[in-house]
Amino acid sequence: MYGTGGKQGNVILDKGRVPEICRSHNGSSDFLLCFGEAIAEYNAKQKRKDRQVTDYLKDIKNSGNGEKQFYEIVVQIGKKDDTGVLDSEGNLSVDAKAASEILDEYARSFQERNPNLYLFNAVLHMDEATPHLHLDYIPVAHGYKTKMHTRNSLTKALQEMGIAPAVSKTDNETTHWQEREREYLKGLCLERGIEVEILGVKRDNYTIPEYKVAMRATEELTAELEILNAEKQEAESVIASVGAEIVDAREEVEESKKHLDEINEQIADREKRYAVYEKKIDKVLAAGKPVAKELAVIRKNAKQLPSILGSEPSVKISEKDFNRLIDMAQASGTLEKLNEIYDRELEHMQGIIDDLMVQVKTWKDKVLQYDKFIRTLEKQDGITCEFDAGIWSSFVQEVVAKAKDDIRFIFKNGFEVRV
Known part of the structure; x- marks a missing residue:
């Protein structure tokens, strides 16, 4: 077990991996939860606003009295040599499983055992060399x-x-408290038949307290270094993986842009064919104008005959006009059929163009996604608390897989749209 003072920013460690979260809150909001009532009562008594407490978290940070905004301890059982997370077959080892159960119980009972240490973050790591627990807490003192x-x-x-x-x-009080916590942890281990060797107190033949403290600190730092080295290796692995994803993403961007150009060419070709059909329809419509004039001449030349015995009125036209009417009737049917055909073709072509435009928008969105992803990664200076490598890796795999499926479909169908 070793402890540190408060850290700046986000205290949820190793965001890119998959730890077991026992408890996780926001440190700032929990700080107000711990001291909000006391702050409100104090401010209500102040007649001058400049004496009121407006940012207690910042006041603690700048106090200079050695107090921290919050504290962290790391609790570990065993070393990678005797309590490694994985066995020889790559499965969770029996010892690591037992250690994780003990650490889980230790974390869950921490608040009840330490009512003045408000626990706002507890993370059990099972993805590195040895099971270990990160605890972040705020000390709360009363009676001032x-x-x-x-x-x-x-x-x-x-x-x-x-x-x-x-x-x-x-x-001091901290070493006394750590000793008590070690005894509690030792009891949990003994209940499960696990022998315990407490770091730093095995040299009982030495009587100098300072020497024993130094030895304990040395061994605890060794344990801490073991954890940090494991975390460093994991981070390097994530960085290498993300670097490969960046290369793949760049290639996908170029491929997507290429397909965008090809789809735009298809759209241009369809629009040309669309224009051709429009011209044909215009010709069909133009062909009907002379017919109307001829019909007017024939109507003018027709002579009306008297009705016989109440029959319908009749007209008399020349044989030439009669033959012309027959020709126009036949042509009219042909024009209507052509008009229907061209209308269907225009509707079909417009549907294809609309679908191609949808594909263009989809590919443009993919290119923007890739560009945004690459820019975000290039801004990262290594793996930081703000960079969730696991989420980005999942995002890349999902987007790349979907893009490849789209590409295969378009190649298979020759850029033709199913209508």
């Missing part, structure tokens, strides 16, 4: 007579929980 009655103070918070006061700089 002046200013805020509840404050952030690790020393007073530990004392309020019954931890013995400090004897020296190296034998």
